[in-house]
Amino acid sequence: MYAIVDIETTGGNASSGSITEIAIVITDGKEIMHTYCSLVNPLQPIPIFIEKLTGISDAMVKNAPVFGQIAHEVFELLQHKTFVAHNVNFDFSFVAHQLSQHGLALQSRKLCTVRLSRKIIQELPSYSLGNLCRSLNIPIKQRHRAMGDAHATALLFHHLMENDKHKHIQQMLKKGSKDAYLPIHLNNDDLDKMPNTPGVYYFHDGKGKILYVGKAKRLQKRVISHFSNNSTSKRKQELIRLVQKISYKEYGNEVMMSVMESIEIKRIWPRFNRSQKKFEPQFGICSYMDQRGVMRLGVVKKKKNIITHHSFPLQIDGLRMMHKLAKEFSLCPKMCFLQDEKIECVGREEQFCEGVCEESEDVLTYNLKVSKAIHSLKDYQYSLAIFGQGRNEKEYSCVMLDKNDFLAVGFVPIYAMQWKKDKLKRNLEPAAINAFIRSLVLSAAESDPAMTVAFD
Known part of the structure; x- marks a missing residue:
């Protein structure tokens, strides 16, 4: 038995x-056996644009039952039946989530009439419920109301059952079928062609814009995991709604794929990526001559017009290095901006500053x-260069790091480990470095060490 479901939401x-x-329409695939429909008090305001679309207003649901009052009845109607809907993941996510809030775990097989229609009725310009029904002369009464859409979906499902010459429904109901969880616009071929090798994958919208970039040791398995869980988060549901294409690039090993993922996130700045999108100020040690002719050192934010002698991802890292240099080379903390110049010199107290701050040490x-x-x-x-x-x-x-500030990546012949630095650099593509990549490469x-070549 099949439960054809349609919901309206806030x-x-x-x-x-x-x-x-x-609305729930129970059918055996040929005839409608039972129908159920109820307004539900959402316990939150209905946005005006939703009211204009569905005709359901706050006044209409004011005295309607809250979902908890109908949850057990809905659960009884749905359990042990195949859950069918037009864009099934949307309806199922709402119904399963609200049932779970009342201690009811819905474990149903799912069928999506959008994906099913694409397989059985090919080459239509649109597979929206309205356009499908117009193409097949299926009447819809009360469009964008739950029972009107559920009844039309049931009639559409009957048509699909009758014309399923290649047993697509049977295939889609098999355990592990991708059609049960893939976004409605995503072609199975995108996943079927994807290898289980290390690489970077891209989710695209209908215009080809990249929505998300990820990395995986096993590409196909990782991509499937994005869609096969039942997360109800706004971010997950929005991504499912928008993604229409998946592309990928193989990179051979974990280091390369992690470096390339970071490079691509920084380059593309995809909407649905969160990690590695924060601005990373770079710091460095710079030097200049003050009015007394004393060469001073300081940790500053890196800018185009400031020459630095060494770079750090964090300011604290630069300050640690400055403290180390001050003690190792008997430099004055005041002259290195490690303390306030108005107070006694800590270096004099700890006996490593030799008095330049008090003009008792020769400036030269x-x-x-x-x-x-x-x-x-x-x-x-x-x-250095690390090969994999x-x-x-x-x-x-090959990932090459040169003096902490230059990054180059690419693929080279296996004998390239014998190349000199300049030749290797010419055969790689320069890329923007960041603190994450620097740390990853050094680690x-x-x-x-056997796959690492250090250069002078």
């Missing part, structure tokens, strides 16, 4: 919206120490 998604009307001698400190920063700048499994047996992936190099 809009939004299952976790924030509410049902205002529900002090500046020589600063120059040595700046030169030592080169020991903390990494120039490529897309085939004849190539390696990968430390954990896999």
Whole structure:
């Protein structure tokens, strides 16, 4: 038996919206056996544009039962039946969510008449319920009301059952069928062609715009997981509504796919990505000569017109390095902006400052120490390339970091590990670096020294 369901809601998604009307048509696939319909008090205002669309107003639902009062009756009608709806994931998410709030777990097989219609009635310009019914001469009474749409969907379902020559319904009801959870506009072929290899995947809308970028060790499995869970969050439901195409790129290994995901998120700034979209101010150690001729060091935000000797993702990292340099090279904390110049010098108290702040140390001698400190920063700048499994047996992936500030990525022949730095750099694509990538590359190099080449 099949339960054809249609609901009207306050809009939004299952976790924030509410049902205002529900209709259920029970059918054996040929004849309608039973119907049920009820207005529902959503316990929240109905937006004016929803009222204009459905005709259901706050006044109409004021004395209607709240969902809890009809939950058990709805559950009895739906359990042990296949849940059928036009865009089934929308209706199912609302009904299952509201039933769960009253301790009722709906575990039904699902059929979507949108996806089913695309398989059985091909090459129609539109598969909306209204356009389908017009094409098939199926009458709809009270469009955008629950029973009117549910009754029309039931008649459409009967037509699909009768014309299902290739047993699509039987295939769609099999355990694990993708049609039970995929977005209505997404073609199964997009997933079927996707390998279970490491890579980066992209969700596109109907105009090709990228909505989301993700990475996965097993591409197909990860993409399926986006749609196969029953999350009712606004973000998840909106993504399901918009995604119409999936593309991907294989990258061979986890390091490469993680680097490329970060690069793509920063480059595209997709609407549905959250992580790695925060602005990352970069900090660096710079030097300048003050009015006394003393060479001073300081940690500043990096800007185009400021030359820095070393870069850091966080200001605190720069300050830690400055404290280290001050003690190692006997530099004055005041001259390095590590303390307020109006108070006693901490370096003098701890006996590593030799008195330039009190004019008791020769300026040229002090500046020589600063120059040595700046030169030592080169020991903390990494120039290296990390290699990994490529897309085939004849190539390696390669991520190159040069002096912490330059990043290049790509695929190279397996003998490229013998190349000099400049040749390797010419065969890779430059990319924008960020703190996440820098940390990832250095960590990968430390954990896999055999696949890491360090340059002078």
